[in-house]
Amino acid sequence: MGIVNATPDSFSDGGRFLDAGAAIEHGLRLVAEGADVIDVGGESTRPGAGEVPVDEERRRVVPVIEALAPHVRVSVDTRKAEVAEVAVAAGATLVNDVSASLWEVAAGCGAGWVAMHMQGVPATMQVDPRYDDVVAEVRSFLLERAAAAVAAGVAEVWIDPGIGFGKGDDHNLELLADLGRLVGTGFPVVVGTSRKGFIGRLTGGADVDDRVQGSVATAVWALAQGAAMVRVHDVAATVAAARLLGDEVAA
Ligand code: HH2
Secondary structure, eight states: OEEEEOOSOOTTTTTTSOSHHHHHHHHHHHHHTTOSEEEEESSOOSTTOOOOOHHHHHHHHHHHHHHHTTTSEEEEEOSOHHHHHHHHHTTOOEEEETTSOOHHHHHHHTOEEEEEOOSSOTTTTTSSOOOSSHHHHHHHHHHHHHHHHHHHTOSOEEEEOOTTSSOOHHHHHHHHHTHHHHHTTSSOBEEOOTTOHHHHHHTTSOOGGGOHHHHHHHHHHHHHTTOSEEOBSOHHHHHHHHHIIIIIIOO
């Protein structure tokens, strides 16, 4: 899953693809690099980010989805029901929901749904995240939401541990180490580590543009543990590494 953020303030590519033409061009580039899904977002959920009004978010994502949908599967990265609905009408077939609350919307419009775990809300989630057992708590939350979605009639339900969403570095590492416990639920797992802050901290303070190696390493790790999809900015590098793993190492 390649990331296209049509936002002014996303933590790694904010402002680069706010213009629809630039976002579409970038999405097509990621398709050429091997992305199977393009995730289009119009609201940053980086730590500290505030909410974007519905009209503005809709204005940012709809033209990009319309242009990309004939070429590739498109998901919409949103927490808002209204935006999910117009995005599906524009051609998106997957609702990537970091709030894990839009399953009825996905059921209503016949789209797939990604339930991501987050403790708190982006504005404050990194202040002091706490868990007794992060893997068990994330797993039971996701299972509960996934069951609700299945009961509501969503035919395609994904789960995502929400790396960096209300989690300290140790929480992120525990979730990655124990990803098998999410994979074991039987729901397909998607993981997003790409260029995130913990990679910078664990690699001696690498800037956001210098986190490709850590991003690829963690993506390959996630795939090796059984994740079905990784959400990444650096599609070419990730596809090359994933192909090596799948074609050569696992052969
Ligand atoms: N991470 C981000 C946004 N959406 N969706 C899923 N399912 N999983 C993730 O880990 C995830 C996500 C944050 O990354 P990004 O889109 O690059 O930044 P921003 O939120 O600042 O736009």
